Amino acid sequence: MPYQDFRQFLDVLRQHGELIDVNRPIAMADVGKALKHAYKAGGVAVSFNDTGTEFPLVCGVYSNRAQALLAFQTDEKGILQKVLDGLDNPIAPVMAKGSAPCQEVVLTGDDIDLRRLPIPTYSPKDGGPYITPGIVVSKDPETGVPDIGHYRFLILGKDTVSFSAQPFHRFGKNQLKAQKLGIKPRGALVIGVDPILAYTCQVQVHDQTNDWEVAGGLRGAPVELVKCKTCDIEVPATAEMVIEFEVDMDTTVMEGPLGEYTGYYTPATPKPVGRVTAITHRKKPIFQGLLTGEPVTENHILKQIPFEASFLKTLKRQFPTIESVSVRASAGVSFYVVISMNQRFAGEARQVILASMSSNIRPKWTIVVDPDIDVHSSSEVEWAMAFRVQPQKDTIIVGDIPAGPSDPSIDDPKLARPMRTASAIGVDATKPFGKPFSEVADVPGWEDFAMPELEGR
Ligand SMILES: Cc1cc2nc3c(=O)[nH]c(=O)nc-3n(C[C@H](O)[C@H](O)[C@H](O)COP(=O)(O)O)c2cc1C
Missing domain, CATH: 3.40.1670.10 (UbiD C-terminal domain-like)
Structure with missing residues (x-):
């Protein structure tokens, strides 16, 4: 059975010793430091339960390969084939019947306040607090095809954000198309999902791919969606939180610096402003964080398996x-x-x-x-x-x-x-083709030779 939501995945991580709780208070400026320790300890996920806000903050759920295998519900031997099979068998999404958990609480107008959320500043020179694990859902304004992708969001004020959407990524492309058509670009930033949706974001597909279908294939079951409250975009019904926004392309602010996936800061550059039109969430939502910066972090683990599978699929054709x-x-x-x-x-x-x-x-x-x-x-x-x-x-x-x-x-x-x-x-680094090469000096049969003295080591 695929995961129904983020919480179910967190339970599984806990059962496998891949998630620990921190119940003492944590300052948002110290989350990065705590996560650095967690990485040094093998990349265990951390639930910060006293964030000084109403919400717990769970970080590091994609920070090692073991967690990735738990997300895909398989082992190292089966992983690439499982992903390739999923990619070959897309499954269309369905609309949720009745009300959706991610809209149990709906905040609009003056009730919107991003500053109530536990949003860390990860590296000291970052341009401010950043939402880093959020998944943007956007649509191609010409074809209506939906895309999901990870994009970082800088918090500017209670209902304003800025973000970096590279022009060669689909959200960036969708935005530029909308601008040309004279439409205000819209998006929904989704936090806390079935982990397969997060891995789906990194699968390399062509621009007219409906990413919900890819996610359905990888889950082996359709993704349940619900329409946003203030825009014509569908989001996963069981998400922890959804931040609906519109983009003001005419107003730019300096966005950055941010400790990037290369392990270096990228400088601040002018970027558009996003205005939040609604925040919807589950009752008692779990907020999510993700350390960025020097590898290995969640950014890298999230990309690794999808890139391997997509790359293998492309190369194998030829x-x-x-x-x-x-x-x-x-x-x-x-x-x-x-x-x-x-x-x-x-x-x-x-x-x-x-x-x-x-x-x-x-x-x-x-x-x-x-x-x-x-x-x-x-x-x-x-x-x-x-x-x-x-x-x-x-x-x-x-x-x-x-x-x-x-x-x-x-x-x-x-x-x-x-x-x-x-x-x-x-x-x-292959041996020369069709020519003799030195014989490997191994000790055949060693695997079958008993060495009880080494047991338990
Ligand atoms: C955690 C994380 C954060 C990311 N942040 C950004 C970002 O802020 N801007 C961006 O253009 N790409 C970012 N990326 C890369 C894109 O999400 C990624 O390359 C994805 O494939 C883009 O998919 P799309 O073109 O289908 O939207 C990020 C990736 C990860 C894993």
Whole structure:
């Protein structure tokens, strides 16, 4: 059975020792520090139950791979296939019958006050308190196709926010289309959902994909939706909270800085203002937080499995003997990828490198290994890099191709996004195709050899 809501997922995290409670008071400026400890302790989620507001704040629910597997209700062996099967079998959403939990409390007009919510300032130089785990639901104003995606929101006042929607992400595109059509862009910021919806946001799909259908496929059951109170947008009926807003594209404010997923601050830049038209929530809602900044954080774990599955699916179309891919959370996810494959002919690994470099995730580093190397194991990949590579002939460097997002190492990171180019490197760390290679010096049969003296270690 898929999760019905955020709360059910939190119960499962608690049962698995993946969620702890902090019952002493916590200042919003200290949440980042507490979460840094939680990451050092393996990425356990934390429920801050005394936030100085009416609401508890749960953070870190997507901060390690074990939590991701609990979210997908599978194990490491089954995860990629489960996601690929879900992507191949989309399920349309349904409208909730009767009243929806996320609208048990409806606040409009003067009752709207974002300052009542527990919203941390995560890194000391952040431009202010940020809602970081929120999922924006928006629609293509021409086709009506809905999109869901994570976007950060800076709190400016009781009912005003600013946010960063990159023009190459769908909410950014929807906004620009609306502006051209002379329509005020609308959106709904959803907090606290069935975790599959959060992972769905990061699946790489084309712009006219109905993301609710993707989420339905991944859950194996339709997502239940309800119409917002002040706009023509549908949101998950069991969400903890929904912040409905309209965008004033003519008024800009400085939004940022924010400790970004690269581990570096991105500077403040002019961004539009969002005006909140309603806040709806469950009775006793659970608010959510998410630390951003130096990897590994929730940002990276949220992207890892969806990126791996989407990337594998795309590459396999052309290279069916690719066995597995790993995108590295510690390298900002898309900047460093490892691919294992059985080459069918000489030079195929190099073709895979070129395909990877020109894929939409724009990796800076691509390493191709043989299938005997576990793509998720840094030590096995380093072994291949050390002894199956001659850098002069096994690397490909391509310059002046589009840069990955927010990379601080490019020559001029202040350049406008479409102007930013970078170089990418690929390493063919496979054994030479069709030629003899040194024999691996392993000790076959060791797995079956009993060593009771080591039990429990
Ligand atoms: C936690 C988190 C926060 C994010 N914040 C932003 C953001 O503020 N602006 C943005 O353009 N992308 C942001 N992203 C990246 C997009 O959500 C992501 O790339 C997504 O695929 C965009 O999907 P869409 O184009 O379907 O909306 C964030 C990702 C995560 C995981």
